[in-house]
Amino acid sequence: MKVIENQTFDMERALYGCDGVLVKDCSFDGPADGESAFKEGKNIEVQHCFFNLRYPFWHDHGLVIENSDMTELCRAALWYSDHVEIRDTRMHGIKALRECSDITVRHCDVISPEFGWFVQGIRMEDTTVAGEYFMMRSENLSFKGVELKGKYSFQYIKNAVFENCVFDTKDAFWHGENVTVWNSVINGEYLAWYSDGLTLINCKIVGTQPLCYCRNLKLIDCEMVDTDLAFEKSQVEATVTTKVDSIKNPKSGRIQVPELGELVMDEAEAECEIWVAGQRAKQG
Secondary structure (H helix, E strand, C coil): CEEEECCEECCCCCCCCCEEEEEECCEECCCCCCCCCCCCCEEEEEECCEECCCCCEECCEEEEEECCEECCCCCCCEECCEEEEEECCEECCCCCEECCEEEEEECCEEECCCCCECCEEEEEECCEEECCCCCCCCEEEEEECCEEECCCCCCCCEEEEEECCEEECCCCCCCCEEEEEECCEEECCCCCCCCEEEEEECCEEECCCCCCCCECEEEEEEEEECCCCECCCCEEEEEECCCEEEEECCCEEEEEECCEEEEECCCCCCCCEEEECCEECCCC
């Protein structure tokens, strides 16, 4: 493997098409303002590097990025790449990951609107994230220990598992399919509308009007805090361990709660069974 150390690159396509290279302690920055430093490369390792230019990793195959820094000017850093591992790295440019496959992200700091669109197969662990429209239309996600802050996250995703995460995000999981969330906190408005096959286990859910228009929704031993007008027109099986402020017109299934502030059942198709402290609630 060729080793490149302690150099600065600012020209267009500086290392275009490289194969089998280790790049250490280098800077991709400078007055030439060149784009696409590693485009069309493979078998690349990057350690302790600084990226301040656009589009560095497009169409790359077999890539490891470690202990590096991508600034807010490092726009659209990874597109159309596969078999990628990113560790202990700051990713602060917009659209930092798109249309990639087989991606691992560990111990990273992500500040990136529109991160992770159309990704196939991503594992993310022990990472902090800030940004809007996070992971939209991606499939086969596995997240552990991820903290997220940003609106409109995980929309249209498919086949995902989340464990021990904290999400502060509005409109999360809209239209999501086959999603399981374990031991996590989800704080935000309008959670998971129009989802199909969402399962929440030992989770804490905070915010207004959650879980409406859902199909095949399951809650197992979850907390619900400040949640009003929940489950509207949803097909749901739920066991909740805390008071729910209000439930409105769930379509079908069964909901068990220890305490309920208000039950609104004013539509003919609202046929869900509601059980409060072991007693079936009267409807109508």
